[in-house]
Amino acid sequence: AKLAILISGRGSNMIALAEAARDPACPFEIVRVLSNDPAAAGLAEAERRGIPIWAHSHKGLKRADYDALLDAELRAAGAEYVALAGYMRLLSPGFVAGWAGRMVNIHPSLLPAYKGLDTHNRVLAAGDAEHGCTVHLVTAELDDGPILGQARVPVLPGDDEESLAARVLAEEHRLYARCLADLVSR
Ligand code: GRF
Numbered sequence: 118a119k120l121a122i123l124i125s126g127r128g129s130n131m132i133a134l135a136e137a138a139r140d141p142a143c144p145f146e147i148v149r150v151l152s153n154d155p156a157a158a159g160l161a162e163a164e165r166r167g168i169p170i171w172a173h174s175h176k177g178l179k180r181a182d183y184d185a186l187l188d189a190e191l192r193a194a195g196a197e198y199v200a201l202a203g204y205m206r207l208l209s210p211g212f213v214a215g216w217a218g219r220m221v222n223i224h225p226s227l228l229p230a231y232k233g234l235d236t237h238n239r240v241l242a243a244g245d246a247e248h249g250c251t252v253h254l255v256t257a258e259l260d261d262g263p264i265l266g267q268a269r270v271p272v273l274p275g276d277d278e279e280s281l282a283a284r285v286l287a288e289e290h291r292l293y294a295r296c297l298a299d300l301v302s303r
Pocket of ligand 1 (some may be wrong): 126127128129130131202204222223225252286289299
């Protein structure tokens with residue numbers, strides 16, 4: 118299956134998916150990496166791996182107009198599935214509807230707990246014993262939609278945001294490839 122990945126930053130989840138896709142047994146291939154931030158560090162990582170990139174700033178454009186550009190590029194790339202990987206923009210309802218059941222997101226919490234930003238600090242402040250990450254189908258609501266998979270990690274004594282985020286991120290990298298392989302094989 119042809120997969121496109123949307124990023125806004127360093128793209129470590131995108132890199133993990135690119136590494137997974139190198140396995141001949143992997144059921145998805147990455148046809149495009151797209152970013153709303155032309156300076157996103159992950160773009161260079163994609164290029165280094167020979168993946169075609171598309172970068173276009175959202176600045177000055179209405180959300181729906183920007184998403185129409187994105188959609189046209191995804192269709193031109195032949196994408197069948199879209200993975201959000203640290204894509205830090207809300208998507209317009211029309212765009213989301215056009216990819217229903219074929220667009221996924223990874224979120225650094227055990228949804229439905231801790232939707233939105235700053236999840237690791239909120240988990241620490243709450244004193245939770247457990248934390249993790251979730252892969253879910255994207256719907257019009259932020260960090261909502263049917264859950265495809267979760268991975269759990271312990272919160273350990275002495276954890277700070279950095280140590281906790283690193284423990285979760287290692288699980289994200291495994292979980293995302295596994296959930297996408299399952300989805301495209303349905
Ligand atoms: C990840 O923690 C992801 O779950 C969240 O944003 C972060 C992106 O990291 N949505 P990266 O760009 O994939 O390294």
